Amino acid sequence: MNKFRAIPRKTSTKKLKVCTGPGCRAWESKKVLDLCWRFKKRTNGAEAVQVIPVRCLNKCGGGAVVRLSPSETLLKLREPEEAFGVLNQNC
Numbered sequence: 001m002n003k004f005r006a007i008p009r010k011t012s013t014k015k016l017k018v019c020t021g022p023g024c025r026a027w028e029s030k031k032v033l034d035l036c037w038r039f040k041k042r043t044n045g046a047e048a049v050q051v052i053p054v055r056c057l058n059k060c061g062g063g064a065v066v067r068l069s070p071s072e073t074l075l076k077l078r079e080p081e082e083a084f085g086v087l088n089q090n091c
């Protein structure tokens with residue numbers, strides 16, 4: 001019997017997908033993405049939630065669109081700083 005067992009690596013199951021399509025870029029989604037990455041770096045939250053840039057989520061308009069997984073909650077951020085609230089609630 002092998003005394004060394006593989007220890008499963010703890011990976012995050014939570015994902016925050018940030019749309020970087022043209023409609024959301026008009027709502028500063030690039031800034032949302034930047035703030036999310038900075039927040040993660042500052043809070044050492046690399047394991048808590050993955051921040052992923054994605055193409056158009058086909059929910060354009062009304063704000064920068066972000067989708068939380070696995071709940072698949074869709075949010076429209078009118079101000080990039082609203083991303084902090086989303087991350088605080090989900091990290």
Ligand code: FES
Nearest residue numbers: 019021023024057
């Ligand atoms: S450009 Fe973001 S949902 Fe379409």
